[in-house]
Structures are given as C-alpha cells and as structure tokens.
Amino acid sequence: MGIELENEQSLEEGLSLEKFEEASEIVKQVTLETKLVFSEYLSTQTGNKVYLKPENMQLTGAYKLRGAYYKISTLTDEERAKGLITASAGNHAQGVAYAAKAYGTKAVIVMPTTTPLMKVNRTKGYGAEVVLYGDVYDEACAKAYELADENGYTFIHPFDDLMVATGQGTIAMEIVKELPLVDYILVPIGGGGLATGVATLAKLLNPKIKVIGVEPAGANCMQRSLEEGHVVTLPKVSTIADGTAVKTPGSKLLPYIQKNLDGIITVEDHELVVSFLDMVENHKTVVENSGLLTVAALKHLDVKGKKVVAILSGGNMDVTTMSSVVQQGLIMRDRVFTVSMLLPDKPGELYKVSGIIAKANGNVVELEHNQFVTTNRNAAVELRITMEAFGTEHKEQIMKSLEEGGYKPRLVNVGG
Template sequence: MAQPTPLNPQPTHPTDSEYLRKILLAPIYDLAKVTPLQPMKKLSERLGCDVVLKREDMQPVHSFKLRGAYNKLLSLTNEQRARGVVAASAGNHAQGLAMSAAKLGVNATIVMPTTTPDIKVDAVRRLGGNVVQVGDNFDAASAESRRLAAEQGMTLVPPFDDVEVITGQGTCGMEMLQQSQKLNAVFLPVGGGGLAAGVAVYLRQLRPDIKLIGVEAEDSACLAEAWKHGKPSDLSNVGLFADGVAVKRIGEETFRLCYQHLDDVITVSTDEICAAIKDAFDDMRAISEPAGALSIAGLKKYAQQNDVAGLQLGAILSGANLNFHTLRYVSERTELGEGKEAVLAVTIPERKGSFRQFCETLQGRAITEFNYRFADNASANIFVGVRVEDESARLALITELEDKGYATHDLTNNELAKLHIRYMVGGHPHRSIPEKLLGFEFPEHPGALLKFLNTLGEQWNITLFHYRNHGAAYGRVFAGFEVPETDNDAFHGFLEQVGYEYHDETNNPAYTAFLK
C-alpha cells in the first residue's frame, strides 16, 4: 500500500533526533547481546538476492524483548525500582522483564492470561518473576496489571508503547547498520510496533535510502488497519497462531513512528509463516516461533512480487519461544505455505481400477495424502494432496484433471479443509439431515473443551464434531447441528447466547464434497 501523508509530531513526543541520541547511548549491553547478522544462503539463491537475518533468537531470553525491558528498568529512579514493576504479557516481554528485574534486584510481577502455555509461565518463574494468571486473554491480563500498578504503586512496564521500550528495541537497527553497509531493504515484524518503530526511526535518519517495510500476520494486522484510518484502531478479533504479534490495537507512539518512517506494510498468511519457519531451519538450523519468522515471510512475499536482483534484504528472527507441539502444525502447513502442495477434492468413478487410473493421470507426481471412503455405486469423492513445484503447476494440474473428465475442486486455500476436513473424510450420514455447520474458537487451557461442550448444552443434536489441539492459545472446533428450517431463528439466538466466536461453514465446498 502507498505511503500516506505523515502525521505531525506532537510536542510531547521525543523528536527523531532525540530518539537517535537515546538509541546510540542506550546502556543495555551488560545484559543484552549484540546478535549476529547472518547470510541465508539457500534462501538467497532461491530468491536471486542477498538475504541476511538478524538473530534475535540468540538473546539470553531468545527474543529481542530483553532490549526494551532492560532499557526501561534502567531509566527508572531508585524509588521507582524499590516499589517494583508490573507488566502484562503472554510471553517474550514477560521473560525479558523478569531477567532485567533479576539483574537489577527489582521485584517484578507479571500478569499472564490463564491460556499462556506452561513453557512460557515456567520460564518467567525460573527467571525470578512473580507470575499472576488472570483471564483468558491479554486484555484481561492488561487490565489487572493496571489495577495492580494503581493499587500497589508499582511502575507499569508496557510491552511496546513506551519511549524507553522503543529506544531499547531500536538498538537492534543500530547493530544491523554497523554489521552491514549494503542493506537495501529491511523487513520489520509488527505486533504492537515497538521493534518496527525503534528500528525505523533510527535507520531512516542515518540511511534514508533503505526501504523499511512492516510485516504483519494477516489475521492480526493492527498496523494495516491503523494505516487505513490514519490513527490506531481496534481490530474486531485477532488470530493467535502467531501469538507474539496477536495485538488488537497498535500503540499510539509506535504507530506515530511507523506511520512516519515505514515505506509500506504487507501481510502474510499462516501458511506463509510456516514456510518461513522452515526456511530459518533449513538455512540456520534455528527454530523460530511463528511471530519470529514473520519478517522472513514478508521478505519472501516482497521478493516474489518485485525485482530484487542484486539487492541485500534484511529480516529479523525476532523470537524462538514456542511450544514444541506447535511444530507438528507447522510441519503440516509448510508445503502449503511454500506453494508446493495442491489440496484437491476430485470425483472419480466408483469402479475397480479407478484409483490406479487416477494416479496414472498424475503422471508421476508425488501424492502426499489420499483419503477415500465408499459412498455410492456411481462415484466417489477423494481428498488428495499432490506435490507441485509452484502455484502455476497447481493450476496446470487442475486444468489437466478437468480436461480428462475429473470434477475437481481446489481446496488449497480452504481453511476448513486444511484444519478439519482432511482428518474427517468419509463420514456421510445415513439419512438427510437439516444440518448447520459451524467453526468455533475458544481460549485453550486444561478443561477448555469440556467447558465448551457444557456451554453448548443439549438443546441441539450435535451431528458432527472435530477438535484438534496443536499447542495454540486458541482451540478450534468444527461442529454440525441438526436444525430444522423452522428453528433457524431460535438457533441463531442460541449461538449469540453461547458467546463463542464462530463462523458458518454450511456451504463450504469441502464439507459439501465429503461430509454432507
């Protein structure tokens, strides 16, 4: 998207030159590390340019958040330190603050949602933080942190929207410029905007020729939303796969700086993030968390859409704190993110040898998945995954199958198919059912599924149900309900009363092909 007219800085904000001075003098290096800027040789060869990666996963807490948290604590008076500090965080900011507080002998209370994975809660406690778990989401934890700050006189340490925090994160850009004078573009991951704001305000003053591009997950693009309106705006909801950037509203000061200094902001999908995690592993043997691979995904998307031959493109591996179970989901989605798997629903004749004949039609292409169950004597719907080179090869395959008489639906970008249907193929009811199909999301924690089922109650007959837990902060359920036409209004009233986030999948072609 095009660069908008910059906002005028308010008098209460530091000027750009003041930020530059603060970043240059930030006294964080007795705890934070100067992390390396390393070449990604395999990705560079594939994209036809020079890709370098800033390894913030090598910080003591495996995230850049240590820079801002430590700088903030160093800026406090002795009296403020004596009263202690408090913050709300679901992970990386919490660990950075806990380590910083332990270094300075400051009491730190971290308010975390009850949905926070144990690996992050345990890490904060090991670093000496006092963990208080409140609510199912960050907003509830944030409200509690503000209450504790007001009640007990502790200093609130925001995760991103704070001058000293932004300054600390800006040291990452200072190091990148010291490590390479050849940078042509830098891709900056955006959640609340602290890292992007700090790096951008520094690089823009010293190297205005470097293109600065913000990268967001498409299901939590709070900067892109604010960019449209010219001011921070709330998202109605956020996706939580890249939980480190799952922010509903960008900060006021971080937005001001991003709005002034970024050239563009682009968004990437979950599958593109998963593919970027694999790129980091292939090149560096580094395992990134989803938010940590965001800027790699954005860099790849930019390179595919623009001429980058001979340019040096920089990305930041911003964090590596993830649940091990998440890797199972990442692995499943990686080939889709790379555009190397086609997911198709294909109708084949129900006769002996039809599967072999279909495989012959693929002309040696590798089948990654094949799901089938007998439905009737005339035809069968199969769910098939096929390895392809790229998007054009996938489209060519579909055309080829249709030319040979196979009715084919492309499900490659169908979330329902990828999350649920591929694990459920073959279950047709024995009678016609007036069925409503819905996808639900709810905060994931021990007992969450039972709570979800209890909330649904027994008012409606459940005809289909699928749930998978892959270490994410939110659980996803695909469920069918028997709803006669005359009960539609009552059913919609019931859904509103239940209160869970949901979306109607009744007419989704993946459901129609395999389960209806």
C-alpha cells in the same frame, strides 16, 4: 511552520541518538551477539542480497529483552524497589522477568489463561510471579494495571513506551555497524515498539536506509492507523502470528512511525506457514510466526539487487504449534496430500492400489477403508489414502498413475 518545528524537536528529544548509543551499551550486559546471517536461498529466491538478523537466538528467545532491560535501567532505585509488573503472552513477559532477575527486582507478569504452558513455565523459571487472567492480552493488561495500582508496582509497557522502543532500536545500531551499506530493513510490527526504535535509529544513522514494517493481514492496526492519521483500534484480530496480534498500536509511537517508516507490507497466515518450512529446511532454525513476517514479506518487496536485512524477532514456539505449522506447510507444498476413491469390495483391490502408488514412489502415511459409503458394498467402498510426495509434479504423477490404473482419485483436505 512553528508547530511543525516544535513537533520535530520533540520527536528528536524523545528518541535521540545519544539515548540509542547509551542503550546499545547497556543492553550488551544481557544480550547475545546476533550477527547477520547471509541467506543464499532467500537471496536466490528474491534477487536481492538477503541477510537475517537472528534475534530468535537471544537468551529469552526474542528481542524483547533489549527494551525491557534498558527501560528498567532508566528507573530509579525507588521505582525498582516497588517491584515491576507487566502483561504479556510470551516474549515481553520473559524479557521483563529476565531483566528483573538481573537487577534483583521482583517481577509480576499477568498472562492470559490461554498462554501455552511452555511460556508460562519459562517466565516462572526466570523468577517472576505469574498471574493468569483473561482470555486475551487486553484483559490481562487491564488486570496488570489494576494490580499495579493496588500494590504500587512499576508498570513496564510491552511497546507503548519510548524507553522500551529505544532499547529495541539497538538492533538497528548492530545492523548498520555490521552492514553499513544496508538498503532495506524489514521489521515486524505488533504494537510498534520494535519498528519505532529500528526506523528512528536507522534514519538517524543513515536517512537513505529504507525501513519497511510488516504486519499480519489479520492484525494490521498500524497500517490502518497510518491510513487514518491517528491511532485505530481494530474490532478484532485473527492471525497465527500471536506475538503481533495487537488491536491497538502505541499512541506514543505513532508520530515516530509516521515520520520514519517507509511503508508497510501485510502478510497472510498461509505465507507464514510456508516461510516456517523454508527456515527449518534451509537454515535449520526455528522462528515463531511473528518473527517470520519479514521472511514472508521478502517476495512482496519490489526491488532487485539490494542489500536487505530481515529481522527474525523471536523463536518461542511450542511443539504443538510447530507440529501443526509443519503439517500445513507440507500440505501447501504438495508434499503431503489425501485422495479419496471408490473401488470394488473384493480381494486384491487394496493390493493393486498400493502397488500403483509404490511404483510411482509415493509413500503411504495413512489409510482409511470405509465399507459403508453405499448400501451396496459389492458396488463400491471408499478408500482414503494420505501419502507423501516430493512436490506438485510428483503428486500429479501419482494421481495420473492411479487414473491409468482404472481409478478416479479425488483430492480432499487440500490446504488443510
């Protein structure tokens, strides 16, 4: 009993209400006001009153600026003067770079060589020195520690740092002030810094608030750690949510997660693809895959009539990834599909097929005519047509029209 009490007091001292209040005032110096956005669409879909916390609209495109700036504010002048260093593939890199610039301090950011050029250039744009090293975050992080030792830099960890977590937790302060009767807060989890800060402060402000973490199914390191009761390192991660593709959660954070988090939902990649389309079409906003975890998790939340806040953690997505996600989303929604069929190699057949599609209000996007599918061209040639439809019902209507026209269309590439 004495040990439990001691641990409880230790947790309270680590992330105290006083520190959260201090951090909330300090981060205002560099953050934009991201007021809650009520989502009529998501509310109708889920039967709850859904609000979005748009941290994708922050200056650096993500919430990470909060933790980085507050952490740097707690350093001594001597620690800042040594220069700062961190490892990141994107959002934390930009947060540290921006915060360091605000303090007039040198920042060195080690990024994996696979980091999209857009994120590298944005980080450089905030005045940081970028070092490209390794193929994954873990290799870049090891290099950052090596450079810190060699040059005496002060290391700013992306998540496994209580002051960083305190800065991230200021989001909960804003949510509760704006929506005092909030019932649920959904928060993405990578290493656990955001979830630790938000869950801890939410419980300090109102123990009745339920905080649910959301992880990619292919990178559920925190879920596994909670199940095992200690930090678990995944053998590998596989997810399009690169910002939360973490093998090992923060060891300093796990006790807070164990105490304050009310559960974890895991989301498959295909759910993120559909959520991206929902956000673009219904809210006219771009949210990166990691930030969409909470949106995808809404349908897994088994409650009705509750006030639910989904934190959109970031919006830094390169155009190439965006294009790919949109395309996959359209395919999954049956708004783009491809059919293959055999038809006689004689004049007028292509005209006939296109007429059937046009009459059914289908729109041809791409057409491939393969005359070498059989040795007997007079018998058949293959025609592949990619077209747009309004959805599943319309797609089936086009398929039926082709069948009634005497053809046997076969769906290909369904789901990408």
